[in-house]
Amino acid sequence: xxxxxxAVSGKELAKxxxxxIGQCVLTSPTSAAFAGMDQGEPLPLGxxxxxxxxxxxxxxxxxxxxxxRIPVMDGEFLIQETTDMVAGVGGxxxxxxxxxxxxxxxxxxxxxxxxxxxxxxxxxxPGGVVRSGSKVGSKxxxxxxxxxxxxxxxxxxxxxxxxxxxxxxxxxxxIDGLTPPDIAAAMRAGIQAVVGLGAAKGIxxxxxxxxxxxxxxxxxxxxxxxxx
Amino acid sequence: xxxLRLTLRERPAQRVDLSxxxxxxxxxxxxAQVAATELPSGNRTxxxxxxxxxxxxxxxxxxxxxxCDMLDRIGAGMTEGRVIIQGDAxxxxxxxxxxxxxxxQGSVGAYAGTGMRGGRIQISGNAGxxxxxxxxxxxxxxxxGTVLVxxxxxxxxxxxxxxxxxxxEGNAGDYCASRMVAGTIAVWGGVGSFxxxxxxxxxxxxxxAPEALLPTFNDCGEHPLNFLTLLVRSWxxxxxxxxxxxxxxxxxxxxxxxxxxxxxxxxLVRV
Numbered sequence: 001x002x003x004x005x006x007a008v009s010g011k012e013l014a015k016x017x018x019x020x021i022g023q024c025v026l027t028s029p030t031s032a033a034f035a036g037m038d039q040g041e042p043l044p045l046g047x048x049x050x051x052x053x054x055x056x057x058x059x060x061x062x063x064x065x066x067x068x069r070i071p072v073m074d075g076e077f078l079i080q081e082t083t084d085m086v087a088g089v090g091g092x093x094x095x096x097x098x099x100x101x102x103x104x105x106x107x108x109x110x111x112x113x114x115x116x117x118x119x120x121x122x123x124x125x126p127g128g129v130v131r132s133g134s135k136v137g138s139k140x141x142x143x144x145x146x147x148x149x150x151x152x153x154x155x156x157x158x159x160x161x162x163x164x165x166x167x168x169x170x171x172x173x174x175i176d177g178l179t180p181p182d183i184a185a186a187m188r189a190g191i192q193a194v195v196g197l198g199a200a201k202g203i204x205x206x207x208x209x210x211x212x213x214x215x216x217x218x219x220x221x222x223x224x225x226x227x228x
Numbered sequence: 229x230x231x232l233r234l235t236l237r238e239r240p241a242q243r244v245d246l247s248x249x250x251x252x253x254x255x256x257x258x259x260a261q262v263a264a265t266e267l268p269s270g271n272r273t274x275x276x277x278x279x280x281x282x283x284x285x286x287x288x289x290x291x292x293x294x295x296c297d298m299l300d301r302i303g304a305g306m307t308e309g310r311v312i313i314q315g316d317a318x319x320x321x322x323x324x325x326x327x328x329x330x331x332x333q334g335s336v337g338a339y340a341g342t343g344m345r346g347g348r349i350q351i352s353g354n355a356g357x358x359x360x361x362x363x364x365x366x367x368x369x370x371x372x373g374t375v376l377v378x379x380x381x382x383x384x385x386x387x388x389x390x391x392x393x394x395x396x397e398g399n400a401g402d403y404c405a406s407r408m409v410a411g412t413i414a415v416w417g418g419v420g421s422f423x424x425x426x427x428x429x430x431x432x433x434x435x436x437a438p439e440a441l442l443p444t445f446n447d448c449g450e451h452p453l454n455f456l457t458l459l460v461r462s463w464x465x466x467x468x469x470x471x472x473x474x475x476x477x478x479x480x481x482x483x484x485x486x487x488x489x490x491x492x493x494x495x496l497v498r499v
Binding site: 032056058059060061062063067069075076078 | 391410412429431451452453454455458459462492494
């Protein structure tokens with residue numbers, strides 16, 4: 001199994017990586033952890049986790065890569081000392097506008113199934129589907145983001161809604177990837193799966209949260225992606 | 229361009245230090261300059277052309293024809309290139325070597341690979357005592373790289389080994405991996421008495437149980453150790469028997485020690 005980790009900064013990534021490898025991989029019977037990339041900036045993988053071995057850990061340098069052998073109750077946990085970090089692209093997204101919650105969810109699940117076959121991307125939220133899409137800013141100063149009211153069906157009468165009357169539910173798929181073309185490929189696969197279900201399955205529109213072009217340095221234009 | 233070839237005229241009466249004849253020092257020299265190079269021998273020096281007949285061109289490859297056990301320090305400190313010795317070599321083959329390859333088609337004397345940091349030494353015959361071991365007064369033996377021995381190794385192989393891989397296809401003598409600090413030694417044949425004496429860390433991988441194990445090594449049972457898969461795969465491209473080891477299903481009995489000296493080393497005996 002290969003895993004891509006994304007975070008908002010290198011420092012945060014280092015922190016999260018150690019925490020999650022320590023809590024989720026180290027703890028899993030028969031597991032081992034190796035670097036999946038060999039270019040970029042090195043990031044500690046087993047470098048600090050080795051201390052879990054309480055002095056019984058041992059290292060082995062094999063073909064210029066250092067591995068740590070940490071004794072655990074099912075045998076040995078083998079982990080590479082470092083992995084590599086590269087700049088990625090986070091937050092590619094598209095919205096599925098459907099007549100009902102069930103229709104939106106079914107379409108998104110079909111999209112996720114198609115997108116998981118695309119390499120170098122992850123859909124970072126549970127199940128890959130997001131129901132709480134956000135906008136930049138809030139009426140509350142402490143919040144940098146808040147609910148995307150323009151796409152919330154239950155308040156369409158009291159806000160500047162982007163929803164037409166037949167839309168009953170909106171769900172979002174968020175994509176993080178190594179490069180913009182990876183994200184575009186995943187979006188294309190997902191949108192094709194959604195469009196394949198079509199109006200007969202209650203799908204009315206596909207759009208994207210573009211945040212007025214204010215968020216992030218990359219813009220994924222759906223028409224361009226689907227035309228390529 | 230044919231490689232520079234040195235053929236020994238006759239067995240020298242004194243030991244000769246061949247460390248001035250590494251590829252690094254030969255590149256850019258003419259044949260005449262190589263012929264005039266002085267080699268330390270006892271308390272004198274001797275010209276290369278007094279000992280050898282020369283042919284070919286100095287470059288990245290050096291052949292020493294009719295090698296002999298009186299020729300010491302072949303490949304000392306070399307960083308690149310290839311040295312082929314047709315026959316035996318003396319002591320300190322590849323001492324302080326950083327890169328490149330030394331191939332000995334015969335046997336070598338003591339301390340082959342001592343101080344080595346990288347590259348590969350390939351010995352078709354036997355190796356003397358203290359293979360990849362520390363010379364007296366040094367704290368470390370080999371510090372990196374790979375040493376392959378097709379035949380047997382003498383006593384104290386891997387003494388104070390710090391890093392790198394030593395693969396012995398024949399037998400190893402007594403006190404193999406003595407005072408070993410880290411690194412890997414694997415022996416296909418048998419080992420003599422008391423392997424791992426004063427071993428601190430590192431791995432001694434054996435195909436069969438040693439004749440006598442020190443009481444300061446404790447049996448930790450039989451296990452399939454995952455790292456062996458990676459280790460064995462890293463030997464795939466090497467010549468010799470170790471490339472044929474299966475990379476899955478390897479089970480070993482693990483003895484940890486030497487408990488009289490830190491005790492984090494391991495002797496792994498294949499089961």
